[in-house]
Amino acid sequence: MSTFNAHDIAKAAKTAFQDSQLIPSSERAHALHEIRKSLEANKTEILKANEQDLQAAELEVKAGKMPETLLKRLDLNRGDKWDSMLQGILDVAALPDPTGNVSYASELDDELELYRVACPIGVLLVIFEARPEVVVNITSLAIKSGNAAILKGGKESSRTTTLLARAISTGLAKTSVPELYVQSIQTRAEVSSLLELDQYIDLVIPRGSNSLVKNIQNSTRIPVMGHADGLCSVFIDEHADVSKAVRVALDSKIDYPAACNASETLILHEAVVNTVWPSVAKALLEANVKLLCDPISLGALKELSPRPTNLETLVSPSDVSSYDTEHLDLILSVIVLPSLQSAIQFINSHSSHHTDSIVTESEAAASMFCRGVDSAGTFVNASTRFADGFRYGFGTEVGVSTGRIHARGPVGLDGLVTYKYMMKSKAPSGHIVSEFGAGKKQYKHKPINATAVPFLT
Amino acid sequence: MSTFNAHDIAKAAKTAFQDSQLIPSSERAHALHEIRKSLEANKTEILKANEQDLQAAELEVKAGKMPETLLKRLDLNRGDKWDSMLQGILDVAALPDPTGNVSYASELDDELELYRVACPIGVLLVIFEARPEVVVNITSLAIKSGNAAILKGGKESSRTTTLLARAISTGLAKTSVPELYVQSIQTRAEVSSLLELDQYIDLVIPRGSNSLVKNIQNSTRIPVMGHADGLCSVFIDEHADVSKAVRVALDSKIDYPAACNASETLILHEAVVNTVWPSVAKALLEANVKLLCDPISLGALKELSPRPTNLETLVSPSDVSSYDTEHLDLILSVIVLPSLQSAIQFINSHSSHHTDSIVTESEAAASMFCRGVDSAGTFVNASTRFADGFRYGFGTEVGVSTGRIHARGPVGLDGLVTYKYMMKSKAPSGHIVSEFGAGKKQYKHKPINATAVPFLT
Structure with a gap:
């Protein structure tokens, strides 16, 4: 131009x-x-x-x-x-x-x-x-x-x-x-x-x-608002409902695998390895999702009878890098952990602090997950794919921030504004600070109920 | 440690x-x-x-x-x-x-x-x-x-x-x-x-x-919250009240000259050079403030009769760098400008976007100044020294930010928090995004009146 x-x-x-x-x-x-x-x-x-x-x-x-x-x-x-x-x-x-x-x-x-x-x-x-x-x-x-x-x-x-x-x-x-x-x-x-x-x-x-x-x-000292990556996870708690687990795990992965809010890792509480996991795995395999499994989740699939038909082609062992990889494809890393607490620690170490979801019927577990997971979005029984400015109701989306300063998560128009302080004295002789202090005037600090500045024309 | x-x-x-x-x-x-x-x-x-x-x-x-x-x-x-x-x-x-x-x-x-x-x-x-x-x-x-x-x-x-x-x-x-x-x-x-x-x-x-x-x-890509400098100014508008001008100009300068919210520059509307300025100058000189004056404000002082006693010792011509200097001392740069509009432009070019004050009886001028000055604080008939976390009522002060991102101006405890989004589905089968869209479910986006998250225990 x-x-x-x-x-x-x-x-x-x-x-x-x-x-x-x-x-x-x-x-x-x-x-x-x-x-x-x-x-x-x-x-x-x-x-x-x-x-x-x-x-x-x-x-x-x-x-x-x-x-x-x-x-x-x-x-x-x-x-x-x-x-x-x-x-x-x-x-x-x-x-x-x-x-x-x-x-x-x-x-x-x-x-x-x-x-x-x-x-x-x-x-x-x-x-x-x-x-x-x-x-x-x-x-x-x-x-x-x-x-x-x-x-x-x-x-x-x-x-x-x-x-x-x-x-x-x-x-x-x-x-x-x-x-x-x-x-x-x-x-x-x-x-x-x-x-x-x-x-x-x-x-x-x-x-x-x-x-x-x-x-x-x-390369700049100007503040930067951007999202570097989206490594989201779904945790299936010991108190998970099977049908919710299947639906949330599937939607989080397959609805749009290339999106930053698609899940890349599935974490299983060890209590659900032989109960919920087989149904979730079958649904994922039917949707042609490649599974990178840790030994326990892999073992559970091999013991299934009948064996899922595409087990050989779609399931393989994970390696240490699997859980730090943003696949952006029909690939999902799977790991089994012994507790909710260990799942929270795992997510805090491996996720990109974008959005993570728990599937659980336990209110205590839901609360602990939402408090403990240090991500921009912490969801209960809902797909990670909901993390989006339009879905959140912002009308538009500037982007998704994985930074914590100024704006975090999906950013709407609010992320493009800051604020300033306007002050007005209506006193006959204006206002100066030297009139306040010990033995002098004290600050009132009385809240004003206002949605706009009254003296702006 | x-x-x-x-x-x-x-x-x-x-x-x-x-x-x-x-x-x-x-x-x-x-x-x-x-x-x-x-x-x-x-x-x-x-x-x-x-x-x-x-x-x-x-x-x-x-x-x-x-x-x-x-x-x-x-x-x-x-x-x-x-x-x-x-x-x-x-x-x-x-x-x-x-x-x-x-x-x-x-x-x-x-x-x-x-x-x-x-x-x-x-x-x-x-x-x-x-x-x-x-x-x-x-x-x-x-x-x-x-x-x-x-x-x-x-x-x-x-x-x-x-x-x-x-x-x-x-x-x-x-x-x-x-x-x-x-x-x-x-x-x-x-x-x-x-x-x-x-x-x-x-x-x-x-x-x-x-x-x-x-x-x-x-030297870092981590966000930095700090204030680099405080170059604040007071503008005496053509509609200024003399006593307010004297009080605000004096308090802004002498209450605590080493503070970042003390004023460093006094801007005079040309209409007040022979009306308000002499009283303001006399008060500043009596308080032992050194004045660095542009030719017009200097000329007006020289024509005064009787001449202020310490004119020779305390008043000298400004130079081009005066208006970009944070004196942090009993020194004040003075300039005369032809209009409110030019004062706003001058402040936006020379101030550090910390806090600037206008002295005026005109509501239109006050409004234009507050909108037009691109600083963390824009005050009307009040000393720049009010820009402070305790005075603003925050109870404490983390610092004063001249950045615009995340926190601006005096920063209270609110400047040390960010936010996260928590979402919970209570539906019998959880929530997935593929149920929404054209010909399917539509988002409601109905505001909830809540001050705390109800599902946190």
Whole structure:
């Protein structure tokens, strides 16, 4: 989009952010509608560029330089992708404004009121791979939450993202939202320069592979919000109900094995090895799931009569690395442990602290699991696949965070806001701190019941 | 305290954290009382070690290797410091539990409930300089909020902090909180190793100089919560009341000039140069504040009749660096700007986004300032010195964050917690996602009114 250097881009983004603070949030929603119109008006041109990106990618795939799965993700004209991309803009526009809400309010003294109010973070740097519709998706989220954004897509989608970004700017130009509110860059060199500019950029959001996220975390002091991996597990407790165990274990694994919230490990309480496990194993094998079993779970399957038909082809012994592997496929590591306590310890050591589920009828076990497992999601008798912003009811999803700071688990628009404190004295002579202290005025700290700051116009 | 290496220390901290998750929060408050008792029982020994630290420091000061101000900060026997340190433990113990509160709850489907519940972050690495009582202060905050902590003090207080840490461990040993919940380390080498261990350490909290904070941010991918500097300003608007302007400008500067929330810059709307400014300047000069003035504000003072007596000694021209300097002393940079809008832009470019205040009688100007200034605190007719955890009513202060992610501004115990999502299905066959979708079940997303998770025992 731009021929500026990284410093100019970042500074322009910060200025655009600051200039936008006086614009009412209704104007930001209006901007989303203008962007949708502009994209629709440029549909033919954008899809032509996407076709060119696809043709170039096909050559790469044929030359063995690119995985074939990438073609699907690149194709903006596939199925209803275009229409659902545009509908997504309207969906985000219709969500409640995540800014302006008061989360703490206190009367510090007569006529001295303090409000903690949600506000945008500032400038987001979003780095993603392949799927060009992420440009549109992230733009919607950034504008809705009042943040400026700098977007960097994969080079394989550069023709498409350039035109998408241009159409977005055209839409923005019809509103009072600054035109440089959303900027798009194309080269990797610019990214590494941008990662140094912590005076302008407030948050980096990488959306892509583990290695992308780790590389970025290692090369910036700007906070990074991303999820590195999803190593989720299902624990079948000694008090598990068989049918729940079968349903939850199966859904967690097979509903969408490539997702970060799919389960990779099944943990069995030793009490269920000969009771619940055979039914669960049969269901998994019927669904063509490859099982990597520890000796006890493997032994139990070999003793079954009749033996499951595909035992020989689908079941094999696990090794020590199995329980630290994100399979992202129809593969499941299985281990037997002697107690709920040991299962919690095992999950805390081996899971990626994303989402883990217990199957149990015991309320005490459920409570202990939810307290003890140190993950963003701890579920009882429910599939790990529920860990998702849309399913949680956020209306949209910025990503899933396996970090613990600021946002954890599925992140909605709330993850793109921070807060500031506003204080106003209505006293005839204002308020100063030297009037307070021993023998002087004391702080009242009387809670105020407010959902918005009363003195903002 | 420990002869273990950094990896062992960090791993032990994480294990202690995870093991502590099933301990009720009442036991954590009990631990604080035991720690207070243990410190009191070892008072003589600790103060003797502190005396040794002081003697060693005095030699360093005499040799010109250490600033004399450090001696005051080191001395644990000075005034009521010891007693207020112990009282601080009881104060923190008595604060409301920051964990367990539900901030989002939704019925996703009949008999499928989701709760977002506050929980500790994990392992904190706290690095501080000089003041040994920070060991006790941070220990209280960490235990109260359910986090494990690794503490590293300055080498000038090592004898004191070693004994403080030992007394803390002795107190912890009398409770069910793991003994290695709080560990103390002494060498810088251990710190740099710890900063690499992001699999065990979840948050780094530096408390000290700007350079300490920046160095740490540059050398770790673990999130850092610290405040780098405090460059606060007061803007006197064209609609300012003279007496409020005098009081707020004076208190912001002179109440405690070395604090991060003291003002460093005074911005004058050009309309008040000959009206409000003379009174403000006279008050500042009477308080012995050195003024670094731009040409217009300087000119206005020179034209005053009678001339302020100490004009020659205290007033001098500013230079371009004045407005980016944290004076931390009785020095104030002064600049005249043509509008509220330009003042907001100036603050956003030059302040450290800590706290800025406007003096105005105009509600529109107050609102525009509070919205437009991109700082953690935006105040109206109130001193910048109010920006403080105790004054805000948090009961305690972890620090002041000029970062925007996770915690911003004065940070109370809430800054030491994150959240996790707990979900429970009560349906007879549990819950799986493949039952939802087009032509199948739809999500209800019905808000639940709850302050705690009902299924935790």
